[in-house]
Amino acid sequence: MKFKYSIVFFIALFFGIAQAESPPKAIVKAPKHTSTSTADHSKFEILQQQFKSGPELTAACLTCHTKAAHQVKQSLHWKWEFEHPETGQMLGKRHVLNSFCGNVASNEPRCTSCHVGYDWKDMNKAPPPEDNKVDCVVCHDTTGTYSKWPTGAGHPLYEPKESNGVMQMPPDLSKVAQSVGLPERENCGSCHFFGGGADNVKHGDLSTALLAPDKHVDVHMAADGLNFACTTCHISTEHMIEGSRYAVNTHDDGNKKPGERRDVATCESCHTNKPHPDNSLKHVKLNNHTEKVACQTCHIPEFAKGGVATKTSWRWSEAGKLKDGKPYSEENYTQGNGKHLHTYLSTKGTFEYGENVVPYYSWFDGQVQYTLQSEKIDPTKVVDVNRIEGSAADPDSRIWPFKRMSGSQAYDKVKNTLVLSNVWGPTTDTAFWTNFDWAKAIQAGMDSVGADYSGEFGFVDTYMYWPITHMVAPKDEALDCASCHAKDGRLADIKGVYMPGQSNNGTLDKLGILAVLLTLLGVIGHGLMRLVFKKGGKQS
Amino acid sequence: MSTRRVIMFTKFERFWHWSQMTLIFILLFTGFAIRGTHSLMSFETSGMLHTFAALALIVLWIFAIFWHFTTGTWRHYVPTSNGLFRVARYYAFGIFKGEHHPYRKTYQRKHNPLQALSYLGLKIFLFPAIWVSGLLYLSYPMWSNLTAGKNWLEGVATIHVISAFAILIFIIAHIYLLTTGHSFKEHVKPMITGYDDVDLTEAEESYLQQDEPGHIKPEVTIK
Numbered sequence: 001m002k003f004k005y006s007i008v009f010f011i012a013l014f015f016g017i018a019q020a021e022s023p024p025k026a027i028v029k030a031p032k033h034t035s036t037s038t039a040d041h042s043k044f045e046i047l048q049q050q051f052k053s054g055p056e057l058t059a060a061c062l063t064c065h066t067k068a069a070h071q072v073k074q075s076l077h078w079k080w081e082f083e084h085p086e087t088g089q090m091l092g093k094r095h096v097l098n099s100f101c102g103n104v105a106s107n108e109p110r111c112t113s114c115h116v117g118y119d120w121k122d123m124n125k126a127p128p129p130e131d132n133k134v135d136c137v138v139c140h141d142t143t144g145t146y147s148k149w150p151t152g153a154g155h156p157l158y159e160p161k162e163s164n165g166v167m168q169m170p171p172d173l174s175k176v177a178q179s180v181g182l183p184e185r186e187n188c189g190s191c192h193f194f195g196g197g198a199d200n201v202k203h204g205d206l207s208t209a210l211l212a213p214d215k216h217v218d219v220h221m222a223a224d225g226l227n228f229a230c231t232t233c234h235i236s237t238e239h240m241i242e243g244s245r246y247a248v249n250t251h252d253d254g255n256k257k258p259g260e261r262r263d264v265a266t267c268e269s270c271h272t273n274k275p276h277p278d279n280s281l282k283h284v285k286l287n288n289h290t291e292k293v294a295c296q297t298c299h300i301p302e303f304a305k306g307g308v309a310t311k312t313s314w315r316w317s318e319a320g321k322l323k324d325g326k327p328y329s330e331e332n333y334t335q336g337n338g339k340h341l342h343t344y345l346s347t348k349g350t351f352e353y354g355e356n357v358v359p360y361y362s363w364f365d366g367q368v369q370y371t372l373q374s375e376k377i378d379p380t381k382v383v384d385v386n387r388i389e390g391s392a393a394d395p396d397s398r399i400w401p402f403k404r405m406s407g408s409q410a411y412d413k414v415k416n417t418l419v420l421s422n423v424w425g426p427t428t429d430t431a432f433w434t435n436f437d438w439a440k441a442i443q444a445g446m447d448s449v450g451a452d453y454s455g456e457f458g459f460v461d462t463y464m465y466w467p468i469t470h471m472v473a474p475k476d477e478a479l480d481c482a483s484c485h486a487k488d489g490r491l492a493d494i495k496g497v498y499m500p501g502q503s504n505n506g507t508l509d510k511l512g513i514l515a516v517l518l519t520l521l522g523v524i525g526h527g528l529m530r531l532v533f534k535k536g537g538k539q540s
Numbered sequence: 541m542s543t544r545r546v547i548m549f550t551k552f553e554r555f556w557h558w559s560q561m562t563l564i565f566i567l568l569f570t571g572f573a574i575r576g577t578h579s580l581m582s583f584e585t586s587g588m589l590h591t592f593a594a595l596a597l598i599v600l601w602i603f604a605i606f607w608h609f610t611t612g613t614w615r616h617y618v619p620t621s622n623g624l625f626r627v628a629r630y631y632a633f634g635i636f637k638g639e640h641h642p643y644r645k646t647y648q649r650k651h652n653p654l655q656a657l658s659y660l661g662l663k664i665f666l667f668p669a670i671w672v673s674g675l676l677y678l679s680y681p682m683w684s685n686l687t688a689g690k691n692w693l694e695g696v697a698t699i700h701v702i703s704a705f706a707i708l709i710f711i712i713a714h715i716y717l718l719t720t721g722h723s724f725k726e727h728v729k730p731m732i733t734g735y736d737d738v739d740l741t742e743a744e745e746s747y748l749q750q751d752e753p754g755h756i757k758p759e760v761t762i763k
Contacts, residue, residue, distance in 0.1 A: 072576035281592070288681035291684065394689070482583040483757075485583040487575060498697060504575055508698060512704075
């Protein structure tokens with residue numbers, strides 16, 4: 001019997017090793033949804049031509065979809081600008097700083113490869129106004145062949161081009177145009193999975209692991225389960241897509257009549273605020289939690305699942321080291337799917353990663369305050385690049401899971417503000433990734449938006465918070481009570497709410513136990529005295 | 541006046557006592573598990589068990605309160621200073637000298653004055669404290685938004701836990717006192733069989749023999 005088990009063990013070990021050493025898996029194709037459209041785009045004459053460029057293709061789309069460009073141009077995907085209705089802050093990619101690549105301004109052609117348009121090359125101006133500068137197919141391509149070239153300011157390749165020794169072919173725009181459909185997860189994922197520069201770097205809960213996940217990775221998107229597309233929850237009206245990092249709806253009454261519009265992409269929008277069915281005591285108790293605890297807190301026990309790690313630390317302060325005058329890299333992290341990841345790059349600094357990461361928890365009312373470039377920071381402390389608003393006293397706040405990103409990034413030592421830096425620009429003498437000179441890179445970054453800069457810089461440690469809401473686990477993997485209701489439970493740092501089993505500081509218990517022990521001592525003493533006097537208090 | 545063996549604890553009273561004991565032990569055990577004072581049972585299991593046991597105990601108390609008032613049993617708990625000091629003095633000194641317990645229980649007063657006073661305290665202070673705080677605890681979702689950010693639940697929990705410790709202390713003293721006077725067995729037996737030896741007046745004796753013959757045992761020579 002023992003022998004049998006050890007064979008099984010060695011076979012398992014062998015396959016484990018074999019798997020770990022196998023080359024990275026190719027990206028899995030997500031299962032397609034059947035189209036219910038009444039139009040077959042391959043039949044349209046105007047699409048049966050060889051398009052020379054993206055804008056030319058868009059012009060053809062707009063001959064029928066006459067309002068589409070106008071609609072897209074109202075959206076956050078286009079504007080990259082969001083005036084926060086509560087805080088008044090001007091946010092959006094066009095304005096905010098983050099602890100990843102930092103800022104868009106001065107790095108436009110690289111960053112705007114994820115703009116839903118073509119040729120946006122200056123963040124000081126709004127995107128190009130022409131209707132055909134909208135990129136329809138980045139969201140509507142169903143062939144999987146259309147992709148925006150990383151440094152093409154939103155354009156795909158139009159000619160074959162060599163990159164890292166591999167010849168990359170341009171997409172067949174005619175075929176792409178004739179196969180358009182509703183956005184699938186590859187479309188959204190082509191930008192949102194790669195925020196921060198590579199797979200799952202930024203969000204932690206958005207990665208290529210969601211292309212064809214199993215139920216453990218994401219119960220909603222599981223290929224063998226519900227098979228949701230992103231747009232199943234992130235519904236859209238007139239090209240405006242629900243869901244935002246800047247002004248999040250933490251809850252929704254979910255109580256919509258048939259056909260009534262749902263403009264909110266929360267869990268509650270479908271599951272209601274009484275999501276646990278039947279009236280068993282346990283479910284009543286769990287439903288009572290929804291006023292204080294976000295669904296995500298229990299139902300996303302960990303993120304960065306499915307073998308794709310997320311970056312948990314990025315220290316720009318380490319960037320710029322050279323070996324023999326040349327940039328170098330280290331790859332000392334291997335993620336679950338076998339892929340090796342950079343732990344050092346001369347261009348970017350040192351990185352740390354995490355998989356199956358336990359979130360950081362905080363009260364959250366949906367509002368995120370950003371530390372914009374103009375705002376003063378206190379460099380003696382870890383600077384919050386964004387701040388999560390909310391408290392126990394606010395009925396709209398929920399305890400929410402976050403990815404907490406650690407960083408170290410440049411700041412103005414005299415003015416005590418964060419700074420912009422110019423990192424990309426192969427032909428410039430200011431771009432950090434080309435010249436490894438912070439002084440020039442920061443000056444160029446600050447100049448690009450006309451910001452005041454003293455010329456003296458240092459590096460400050462930062463935190464940045466990313467709300468976690470994807471990668472919902474199946475219900476049998478949801479956290480159990482004791483994950484939080486225990487000393488040193490997951491919510492030990494949450495203030496303002498009493499949690500049985502966790503909040504107890506022990507003093508009352510110590511006093512109580514002392515009183516019980518004194519009572520015991522008292523009765524034992526009393527009993528002993530009765531024995532000593534040998535009369536036992538017995539009545540005759 | 542004669543000493544006779546009569547039913548002092550009726551069926552309901554015995555049922556009340558022992559089911560209350562069982563529920564209180566369950567509540568103490570699960571309550572301290574919820575609190576995190578011990579970790580012999582998971583939070584989830586103890587939370588569920590605690591809630592069910594508490595609801596059961598509340599139902600039992602509702603019946604018990606009804607019983608106290610309809611049967612007049614509440615009179616046994618009316619506090620009296622008559623003999624109180626002598627009983628206290630007995631436990632403090634007399635017991636060591638082999639003195640007799642100064643109290644002789646009667647049909648109308650089955651508890652000694654100190655005993656009656658402590659049971660009364662338990663019934664009108666401790667039990668209400670634990671059940672009011674417990675009901676507030678249980679109904680927290682109904683009032684949490686009214687006190688959002690004020691952390692009243694901690695106050696409720698504190699009262700609940702202090703009451704629990706006080707009840708535990710009561711139990712220790714209660715069990716210990718069973719070893720005094722008669723033997724432990726002699727003290728527990730009446731709460732099982734219902735019968736105890738008490739001094740009856742002639743009127744009581746003839747009333748019981750006439751009207752409640754099932755409540756009084758035939759006369760035998762006791763000891």
